[in-house]
Amino acid sequence: MPSPALPRRRAAVIAGGVAVVLLVVAVLAARAFRATEAGASFIEQYPGAYATPEGTPDGFPAWLRWTHFLSAFFLLFIVSSGLHLRRRQRPPAFVTRRREGFLAATNPTRLGLHSWWHLVLDTLWVLTGLIYVVLLVASGHWARIVPTDLAVIPNAISGAIQYLSLSVPRGDSWFQYGSLQQLAYFATVFVASPLALVTGLRLSPVWPDRWMRARGPLSDTAARRTHSLLLWYFLAFTLVHVSLVLLTGARSNLNAMYVGIDDASSWVGVGVFALSTGVMAAAWVLLRPPAQIAIAERVADVRVMPAAPKRG
Ligand code: HEM
Ligand code: HEM
Numbered sequence: 001m002p003s004p005a006l007p008r009r010r011a012a013v014i015a016g017g018v019a020v021v022l023l024v025v026a027v028l029a030a031r032a033f034r035a036t037e038a039g040a041s042f043i044e045q046y047p048g049a050y051a052t053p054e055g056t057p058d059g060f061p062a063w064l065r066w067t068h069f070l071s072a073f074f075l076l077f078i079v080s081s082g083l084h085l086r087r088r089q090r091p092p093a094f095v096t097r098r099r100e101g102f103l104a105a106t107n108p109t110r111l112g113l114h115s116w117w118h119l120v121l122d123t124l125w126v127l128t129g130l131i132y133v134v135l136l137v138a139s140g141h142w143a144r145i146v147p148t149d150l151a152v153i154p155n156a157i158s159g160a161i162q163y164l165s166l167s168v169p170r171g172d173s174w175f176q177y178g179s180l181q182q183l184a185y186f187a188t189v190f191v192a193s194p195l196a197l198v199t200g201l202r203l204s205p206v207w208p209d210r211w212m213r214a215r216g217p218l219s220d221t222a223a224r225r226t227h228s229l230l231l232w233y234f235l236a237f238t239l240v241h242v243s244l245v246l247l248t249g250a251r252s253n254l255n256a257m258y259v260g261i262d263d264a265s266s267w268v269g270v271g272v273f274a275l276s277t278g279v280m281a282a283a284w285v286l287l288r289p290p291a292q293i294a295i296a297e298r299v300a301d302v303r304v305m306p307a308a309p310k311r312g
Pocket of ligand 2: 064068071072075144145173174185188189234237238241242245252253254256257273
């Protein structure tokens, strides 16, 4: 009997092939459009970015660089615990908050280790996000990632055509982001993240019973589906974002976001980025379930499950 994985693998190969063909067609179409007079004058009129409102600060202050790093750091663990939860395997331990002492709960719920770890990291991620948004608004930096002019739409289209025709739109993100970048950052910070928070809270034990609904966007099924879809959004965003950061002037981009300097030739940003990636990798290795259990035991009651018997 053919394995059930085979048709799925075949469908994935066909979908991949179709995607590559569509991409090649889109690249050829974008290049052909730019070669026409109308195409060239559209790109001339809308170069891919528009001026931010007067008084918007430039650059990458320390609070922005630190909250960006911490957010990516916490997301690594949020995504991995989310992937564990999706597999619905028996967790290696169960965690129940205590009824007295630090972090006490009056009516504690027993959580699987992965759910507990997911919620701990979510709390840190949301706190980091709140600090970032408050400082974004207070400093005026918000106007760098919130569209302030309808010109964002033709400029984003122009940016997409330029990327598709395999050239990088002119512009310097030290002073302003490209419109396509602005829309992607806005969607991530002000749409995807709050949606992850609301649907995640809906799935968590803190959601009040009287707000439970059998149907609609906050029903169990819809909330779980939206929450899972957001995982793919965050993964796709990160893949495209990091690829573009590295392919469109890596030294300049990394100097800006990791050191806070406007410099296209220094290698210091590459060094700090490499160091930060090393820190993430080390934390990834150190904070596996045994370490998560050790942390949980400090603040809650933990029941470690015996290892599942090996099959075969
Ligand atoms: C912002 C705060 C967030 C909260 C409060 C939250 C909370 C939750 C809760 C309560 C669950 C269900 C756990 C269970 O079934 O026991 C869950 C599942 C999950 N979360 Fe989150 N989460 C948040 C953010 C995120 C983010 C940003 C991602 C992805 C980038 C993510 C990915 C997932 C995935 C993939 C699952 C498994 C869904 C499934 O059951 O198929 N979560 N989350
Ligand atoms: C760890 C790999 C990452 C690197 C190397 C990186 C690098 C950068 C750089 C260089 C910028 C400035 C853009 C530019 O100069 O063109 C930036 C901005 C940004 N990144 Fe990342 N990033 C990473 C991961 C992430 C992740 C995981 C997220 C969220 C899912 C994220 C969200 C953002 C946002 C929202 C901005 C705009 C921030 C603002 O100006 O307020 N980044 N990133």
